[in-house]
Amino acid sequence: LVTTSTDRPGPDAALAAIRPGIRDLPKSGILEIVDYARDRDDVMPLWFGEGDLPTPRFICDGATRAMSEGHTFYTWQRGIPPLRDALADYLSNLHAQPVEVDRITVTTSGMAAIMMTLTALLDPGAGIAVVSPVWPNIYAAADIAGAKITPVPASREPGGVWTLDVDTLFATCDADSSIRAIFINSPCNPTGWVCPAAEIERILEYSRRRGIWIIADEVYARLTFDLQTGEPAATAPSFLDIATSDDLLIVINTFSKNWCMTGWRIGWMVTPPSLGPTLEKLVQFSTSGTAPFLQYGALTALTEGEHFFQEMLARCAKARRAVIETLGPLAAVDLSVPAGAFYGFFRVEGELDSMSLAKRLIDETGVGLAPGVAFGPGGEGYLRLCFAGSPDYVAMALERLAKRL
């Protein structure tokens, strides 16, 4: 049988022949705004969740040393033992009770940990309740897993802070027996909401009673601020403070934010120890592990990086203050003061379409913000500004915004 090039399916046929759920994945609304500004070189980008500091030298040295020493082979699927041990120590010091090493799996990013978690927990068609608004990748990952997403919107009064009505969360889960997991990101990207300890307790108690998984995304756990003074505050309340090792709990975390390592793609998850062998297989059959020399760099971040982290946090606190002092007094702006993470999330009077407003702000001020619509139910009408960059740079962008707003 001879086929000519004209017999072959064209690119559209190829696209039509992949899984519809994958083909139809919506593009992230954050990337839509980045694309809009692509041809402009005068835009101050505050749309992504990262600062402008490169990874500090001593952490890079930890990785390059390991590479030169020959840590370049296939590696432990759940992470090199010294890194897992160091993570267990780090988490045990951070939280109210010990976190044992057999609960820890190193992953090629927090995102990969989320994807692996959803793949492991959710059959296609199974439900997941997602506290929203939240980082768009969460919805996309659940889509890829074929899960049915039920958003549970947090809410806020104008001028107030965000709150989650946990009774609504429970009623939502009670009403749909297909829901197998609750996804909760605290401190929250984009709202800055921090789930209070009492609510964490209630959610854990509900999970125990109903046999529903909790997926706790705690990547911003140490980026918290005192609402009165604006100074850095203690680690956010965590499920790891109170859960036992056999609770239906998976905690997602990353090296990206605390140590300016977004490009490294390295994170970790804490799970019941019984999931270990399954996670080992999932790692084997997806990434086959995280580059060992990167893991040594991450180990350096954990063991020597506290001073750097504290400096980075102080810098965020300063930039956060600039956000509150500049946007807060503007009559047309309704800013929710963030208790955690490094985002300002605000509304502008009379502006209901966040994508259109984000585009106009690029045209009129040259400042790039993420449109709230990208973050799911509850997000439309808001804009997200990342204040992880240098306080002077953030202040300059704020000045431009303030003139227009």
Ligand SMILES: Cc1ncc(COP(=O)(O)O)c(C=O)c1O
């Ligand atoms: C809420 C949340 N979870 C997880 C991540 C994943 O981080 P990474 O994939 O860089 O480890 C991010 C990154 O922005 C995030 O905002």
